[in-house]
Amino acid sequence: MQTVDESSAARERASYSSRKQIIVSSIAALCAGLVASLTAVLLMAVLRLVAGVPSPVELFGDRVLKLMQAGTFVNFLIRFGSHAKTVPLGLAILGMIGLGTVLGVLYAMIARVQLPASGYRSTRREWVTAAAFALLMTLGATLLFWTETAQNFFGLPYAWARFVTILSLLAEFALYGVVLCIVYRGILPKKGVAGSTQAAQNRRQLLARACAAVLGAGATAGTAGVIEGLLNNYSSYDGMGTFTANGFIPPITPNNEHYVVTQNAVDPMPNLDVWRLEINGLVANPGAYTFDELQKLPSTTRPITLECIANGPPGHLISTAIWQGVTIRSLLDKHGGALSNARYVAFYSVDGYSISQPLDVVLQADALLAYRMNGAPLPNRHGYPLRVLIPGLYGEENPKWVTRVELTDHFVGGLYADQGWYHGALHTLTRIDRPFGKLPLGQTIEIGGLSFAGNRGIQRVEVSADDGVTWHDATLQPALSQDSWVFWTWQWTPLLPGSYTLTARATDGTGAVQPSQKQGTVPNGATGYHYVTVQVA
Ligand SMILES: Nc1nc2c(c(=O)[nH]1)N[C@H]1C(S)=C(S)[C@@H](COP(=O)(O)O)O[C@H]1N2
Numbered sequence: 001m002q003t004v005d006e007s008s009a010a011r012e013r014a015s016y017s018s019r020k021q022i023i024v025s026s027i028a029a030l031c032a033g034l035v036a037s038l039t040a041v042l043l044m045a046v047l048r049l050v051a052g053v054p055s056p057v058e059l060f061g062d063r064v065l066k067l068m069q070a071g072t073f074v075n076f077l078i079r080f081g082s083h084a085k086t087v088p089l090g091l092a093i094l095g096m097i098g099l100g101t102v103l104g105v106l107y108a109m110i111a112r113v114q115l116p117a118s119g120y121r122s123t124r125r126e127w128v129t130a131a132a133f134a135l136l137m138t139l140g141a142t143l144l145f146w147t148e149t150a151q152n153f154f155g156l157p158y159a160w161a162r163f164v165t166i167l168s169l170l171a172e173f174a175l176y177g178v179v180l181c182i183v184y185r186g187i188l189p190k191k192g193v194a195g196s197t198q199a200a201q202n203r204r205q206l207l208a209r210a211c212a213a214v215l216g217a218g219a220t221a222g223t224a225g226v227i228e229g230l231l232n233n234y235s236s237y238d239g240m241g242t243f244t245a246n247g248f249i250p251p252i253t254p255n256n257e258h259y260v261v262t263q264n265a266v267d268p269m270p271n272l273d274v275w276r277l278e279i280n281g282l283v284a285n286p287g288a289y290t291f292d293e294l295q296k297l298p299s300t301t302r303p304i305t306l307e308c309i310a311n312g313p314p315g316h317l318i319s320t321a322i323w324q325g326v327t328i329r330s331l332l333d334k335h336g337g338a339l340s341n342a343r344y345v346a347f348y349s350v351d352g353y354s355i356s357q358p359l360d361v362v363l364q365a366d367a368l369l370a371y372r373m374n375g376a377p378l379p380n381r382h383g384y385p386l387r388v389l390i391p392g393l394y395g396e397e398n399p400k401w402v403t404r405v406e407l408t409d410h411f412v413g414g415l416y417a418d419q420g421w422y423h424g425a426l427h428t429l430t431r432i433d434r435p436f437g438k439l440p441l442g443q444t445i446e447i448g449g450l451s452f453a454g455n456r457g458i459q460r461v462e463v464s465a466d467d468g469v470t471w472h473d474a475t476l477q478p479a480l481s482q483d484s485w486v487f488w489t490w491q492w493t494p495l496l497p498g499s500y501t502l503t504a505r506a507t508d509g510t511g512a513v514q515p516s517q518k519q520g521t522v523p524n525g526a527t528g529y530h531y532v533t534v535q536v537a
């Protein structure tokens with residue numbers, strides 16, 4: 001019996017030339033790598049859904065976006081249009097699965113299983129290789145995505161978020177390693193064993209391979225389901241602009257008409273049980289607040305206009321709301337004030353978004369941590385439960401879903417600062433909202449619009465109906481606050497038919513006249529006048 005077995009084993013081995021060895025184990029490795037990747041991707045999707053853990057794909061996206069220059073970034077947004085988030089993330093998932101599949105071959109090279117394999121049990125060498133893969137992948141991802149790891153879409157505080165993200169990476173890559181190891185071993189062709197018929201052995205082998213295929217297909221279907229669920233909450237990049245009816249807009253924008261901009265494919269939904277506001281760094285007494293505790297602090301309420309840096313003179317990425325919250329100044333006072341070496345305030349959000357601004361800019365603007373918007377709880381897409389408002393700066397400097405205020409002695413970057421966007425005082429803007437189109441001759445027509453200069457306020461607006469040759473003082477409506485837009489009108493009676501170019505310019509509270517020089521939005525924010533052509537007949 002023994003001799004028969006040995007000679008058949010020798011025959012089997014002889015039938016595996018080294019070339020066939022390589023081909024068969026590579027195919028098995030690719031299959032195992034694919035199934036392992038699909039399984040790990042399912043775990044990533046599930047952790048994203050049930051625990052708000054950023055998936056490696058999102059971490060990767062965040063990392064890559066920060067490496068892009070503002071101009072490249074905007075071209076990329078234009079190229080992908082309304083799919084600017086889904087298509088790149090989808091491609092990143094496919095890329096990650098591809099990488100995990102190919103890594104299977106590296107695993108097989110290191111695991112070195114002689115074909116035909118003896119039995120279904122992975123050897124110690126295979127397990128150690130798989131474990132090393134999992135650890136190295138976790139380490140690599142942690143180092144590569146370090147600054148992005150401190151985010152959690154359920155609102156875990158900064159340090160917890162980082163811990164949970166790294167732990168999840170370990171779980172995801174460990175699952176990859178385990179599945180890779182078991183599936184690779186399971187689907188490799190096996191040596192014959194004594195005491196079992198060839199048919200029984202073939203059945204077992206077929207069953208093992210079918211299990212692997214079912215696992216891969218099931219994981220794919222599961223992932224598709226989870227992603228579909230996540231995309232129910234898909235957040236578009238540039239949301240809506242404020243709405244104009246006939247060139248009139250309400251001075252206070254209703255919450256559902258306030259413009260929205262978000263970096264996220266799916267916005268965070270912080271859970272108040274875990275969410276905290278931390279104040280730390282170079283402050284005398286660091287501390288943390290639950291949402292309830294925060295709401296018990298003295299609060300202030302004021303209208304503030306927000307404008308995205310991507311808004312040009314004709315644009316509608318500008319809105320005004322009445323915000324209620326706690327001022328940074330009062331919060332700092334409560335914590336014993338800033339230490340003498342504090343120069344900047346950095347804000348961190350649960351979606352990994354961060355900015356910093358000089359401490360004196362933040363104090364001078366009397367920046368606010370707001371939790372109510374127009375009398376309602378802060379809507380999720382505007383940063384529930386808490387967002388920053390620093391009047392005088394473009395929208396990008398107003399983090400939503402904020403969780404940490406840190407005083408530092410150095411500038412802290414973030415998505416838009418890293419891309420090279422301007423983060424100084426916003427440029428004065430004047431927009432003409434009416435009239436437009438064809439106008440009747442011999443009647444008085446109201447030219448109306450708005451001007452905005454951040455917290456510098458507006459002291460004068462001039463209108464021209466002859467392309468800037470002559471200027472006329474417009475009538476200003478009282479400002480809602482120092483930090484809000486100002487509406488203005490000028491009564492115009494055109495005396496001749498023809499085409500007219502209307503334009504307007506504002507003088508801000510410091511006496512500076514809006515610059516006429518035309519500059520696009522990227523990367524420094526737009527300057528120049530808004531021109532509107534009308535026909536009088
Ligand atoms: N956490 C976080 N804060 C953020 C952003 C973001 O993507 N994540 N986008 C910024 C940008 S670019 C703008 S213009 C404003 C828009 O605020 P809104 O959506 O409430 O109008 O939020 C800013 N704050």
Ligand SMILES: [Mo]
Binds near residue numbers: 307308309310395
């Ligand atoms: Mo923005």
